[in-house]
Amino acid sequence: KAGVTQTPRYLIKTRGQQVTLSCSPISGHRSVSWYQQTPGQGLQFLFEYFSETQRNKGNFPGRFSGRQFSNSRSEMNVSTLELGDSALYLCASSLRPVATNEKLFFGSGTQLSVL
Amino acid sequence: AQTVTQSQPEMSVQEAETVTLSCTYDTSESDYYLFWYKQPPSRQMILVIRQEAYKQQNATENRFSVNFQKAAKSFSLKISDSQLGDAAMYFCAYRSALGAGGTSYGKLTFGQGTILTVHP
Numbered sequence: 740k741a742g743v744t745q746t747p748r749y750l751i752k753t754r755g756q757q758v759t760l761s762c763s764p765i766s767g768h769r770s771v772s773w774y775q776q777t778p779g780q781g782l783q784f785l786f787e788y789f790s791e792t793q794r795n796k797g798n799f800p801g802r803f804s805g806r807q808f809s810n811s812r813s814e815m816n817v818s819t820l821e822l823g824d825s826a827l828y829l830c831a832s833s834l835r836p837v838a839t840n841e842k843l844f845f846g847s848g849t850q851l852s853v854l
Numbered sequence: 855a856q857t858v859t860q861s862q863p864e865m866s867v868q869e870a871e872t873v874t875l876s877c878t879y880d881t882s883e884s885d886y887y888l889f890w891y892k893q894p895p896s897r898q899m900i901l902v903i904r905q906e907a908y909k910q911q912n913a914t915e916n917r918f919s920v921n922f923q924k925a926a927k928s929f930s931l932k933i934s935d936s937q938l939g940d941a942a943m944y945f946c947a948y949r950s951a952l953g954a955g956g957t958s959y960g961k962l963t964f965g966q967g968t969i970l971t972v973h974p
Contacts, residue, residue, distance in 0.1 A: 784961035
């Protein structure tokens with residue numbers, strides 16, 4: 740079974756641009772969560788989607804948004820990029836919502852650099 | 855809000871020796887889950903071990919075991935017979951239990967991480 744796939748692996752953007760990151764969960768998994776990892780702030784929760792509905796959202800500005808498609812694939816979008824958005828963005832999937840104590844499976848992340 | 859603290863930015867151990875990574879957390883909740891994740895250079899987070907707060911028995915997974923002290927809010931990870939492949943960043947994480955009235959049941963709260971180096 741294929742693991743969680745995140746594309747692209749690396750991305751370079753300039754300030755003010757927008758970016759879309761993609762996450763394909765493990766086959767059959769319906770929950771997708773996103774985390775931002777930076778050296779200064781560590782790992783922070785962005786949001787969780789289950790069956791195309793956002794279930795939970797972290798403390799990030801409205802520039803960060805996401806969605807989930809009927810095949811459970813998820814995208815997150817960051818508009819008007821700032822230098823501080825440079826980070827590793829990790830996606831995790833599970834069979835059911837995280838709150839039901841399902842085990843999370845993580846992808847290898849997308850490294851975003853904002854210049 | 856819950857917080858997780860890992861006070862050791864870096865640790866090192868000789869191959870075949872034992873090392874303990876520390877983690878403390880702060881919460882007012884009575885039911886929750888604690889985790890240790892490993893992040894190797896590939897960047898993929900891998901679950902090492904999980905502990906349910908209502909269980910007094912410490913969790914064990916092969917060479918990995920925890921010392922869970924609920925009253926002290928401490929959750930340390932012991933790695934026995936360390937191997938070169940254990941070298942990675944280790945994160946301690948917290949999650950509220952569903953139905954316990956917690957505010958973070960749908961997400962993980964992570965510590966800052968501990969870089970573990972294994973010397974041959």
